Amino acid sequence: MAAIARAAFGVQHLAKGVSRLSNVVLAKGRGSYVWTTEGRKLLDFTSGIGVVNLGHCHPRVTQAAQSQLATLVHGQVAIAMHEPMLSLIEHLKPVMPDPSLDTFFFWNSGAEAVEAALKLARAATGRQNIVVMQGSYHGRTIGTMSMTRSKTIYGAGFGPFMPGVFTSPFPYCTQCAVANASDGKLGFSNCCMDPLHELKVLLKQQSAAADTAAIIIEPVLGEGGYVVPPDGFLSEVRKLCDEHGILLILDEVQSGFGRTGKYFAAEHWRVRPDIMVMAKGIANGLPLSGIVSRKELMDRQTPGSMGGTYAGNAVACAAGVACAQVMREERVLENVEERYVWISLVSTGIALKGLGSFRRSEQLFDALEELKASPTAGHLIKDVRGLGLMIGLEFNSPSFPTVTPVDDVPKGIAARVQAKCLENNLLTLTTSIYETIRFIPPLTVSEEEMKLGCDIFTRAVEDVAREG
Ligand SMILES: Cc1ncc(COP(=O)(O)O)c(C=O)c1O
Structure with missing residues (x-):
């Protein structure tokens, strides 16, 4: 109750010109997570709009x-x-x-x-x-x-x-x-x-x-x-x-x-x-x-x-x-990008990809590409793109401004997916005039945290696809 009153106080006295994804009040942040004053733990795939690249309160x-x-x-x-x-x-x-x-x-x-x-x-x-x-x-x-x-x-x-x-x-x-x-x-x-x-x-x-x-x-x-x-x-x-x-x-x-x-x-x-x-x-x-x-x-x-x-x-x-x-x-960039070692067997002309470790950028790309290829939600997705951990997923849209309208896609899909992610304790941001979600997790995000975020996002897209 006190938390709700506190949020209402903020809404009353803070400039209306600032738009907000949510009216929760943040109490603390650590690594890839923030906690609200009500004790809710949110996985932060916004990094405060690409700021806390090393995680909260490194x-x-x-x-x-x-x-x-x-x-x-x-x-x-x-x-x-x-x-x-x-x-x-x-x-x-x-x-x-x-x-x-x-x-x-x-x-x-x-x-x-x-x-x-x-x-x-x-x-x-x-x-x-x-x-x-x-x-x-x-x-x-x-x-x-x-x-x-x-x-x-x-x-x-x-x-x-x-x-x-x-x-x-x-x-x-x-x-x-x-x-x-x-x-x-x-x-x-x-x-x-x-x-x-x-x-x-x-x-x-x-x-x-x-x-x-x-x-x-x-x-x-x-x-x-x-x-x-x-x-x-x-x-x-x-x-x-x-x-x-x-x-x-x-x-x-x-x-x-x-x-x-x-x-x-x-x-x-x-x-x-x-x-x-x-x-x-x-x-x-x-x-x-x-x-x-x-x-x-x-x-x-x-x-x-x-x-x-x-x-x-x-x-x-x-x-x-x-x-x-x-x-x-702490070799943070290595957590972002894949670092594969290519073994070339010159004599046979074969190149093997080996000794690599699976990095967060590729992990996120793979999850989003898998969703794009899925029979349940693939038709909703137009593009997955980005570099490192600056990755965007653009949905299809039934109307302007997209140049290729697709009829059976819910209107305002990016905001709906974003809201579902939030319900399930994942913070994401939309971007641009097109129906796009941007992923900006901390560069220090762990494999488990990335998997959790991808699972929540996948479920959110599938839910919106089902609801229409
Ligand atoms: C590319 C770019 N330039 C400039 C700015 C403005 O930065 P600030 O909000 O710190 O004034 C931003 C903020 O998001 C940005 O993304």
Whole structure:
């Protein structure tokens, strides 16, 4: 009863503009689980939207933050440097996707860091315009809202927006009308690359290259639906940027720090950003974000033009150092991605897959693919996609916006499945304007926890299929 009253108090006094998956009140978190004040134990496949990548309250991160709290909480960046920030740079530099990325600026939230990237791009190029991708999400400040194209809800009623933002399509083959009409000839593994063509046209018809400071891209669309670009897309964008002196900004706020099985998603395609944006997983829950670029670009900014009262807070930086240490020393990435050893019997020409251990990414993919192939629920599922533990499952839908409506699929299926998962103590998130569930468990999730989550999800989909 007291818990219900407490939830009602929150509903009464918290801003209505924040939407919530549930009105439970969280009391504690540990590893892959959170507990409510009523004692309910929920398996968390959201990681607080891709933040607690090392699980809730990782003991080494907690210990580092506690110890820093007792040492120096606030070392203001305009007054002095502080040791945790310098140590954080030492820990981050070796895991950057390119050695040219050697100069850092830390802030608090992802949106702030995107704003910092935009400021740097404008200051360094002397150009104003920015190109964003259809389906992108960059934050909720006026600047980042102006650059967000995942859902109109984020901007509706809040205009006017920042001028100088131009939108180019992201290669989303699952919802591409041309690919869907091609009888399987075109698609993710054989993309027509029309979005690249459109980007080139944009630079001819809308924003002259000489006026374009940067193209900003999430290497894997987050809020836009966990969409992985086809091979070749990002490297072609890189080439286009080089041709025109445009900077490439990669927003790795959600895809970064191990989420896709590599430290940063850019590594999957060996693409070098000029500026990279980081947040979320870099401090496992403490508010910390940052941008990194090459010194030559960063040095084009006037001293005093960057900063912020809490920029790179010492406690958050100390947590960030512990995160980087845990990632390396506890070999977290190996829990995500398969690590098979291929034994090639050269003489016979046979390659055997062996000595491998079964990893969580593959475990989750296998469970979702099995569901997609099942006679009971397979017809509901359009696509399973992702990298590492950034995996999306897109349902079919009977109506717009999908380009291929399917009649016998319940309306609002993703939200219904999500609600059933919650009833059964599994937290999941939907994403995008399409009927999509995203899976973002902690990167430290165990095999048993993954199995439990997959079982709950499978049952939820089968229940919705049965109920119609
Ligand atoms: C790719 C991306 N960029 C920027 C942001 C904004 O981050 P924050 O909510 O910390 O401001 C998010 C948040 O989800 C994100 O996913």
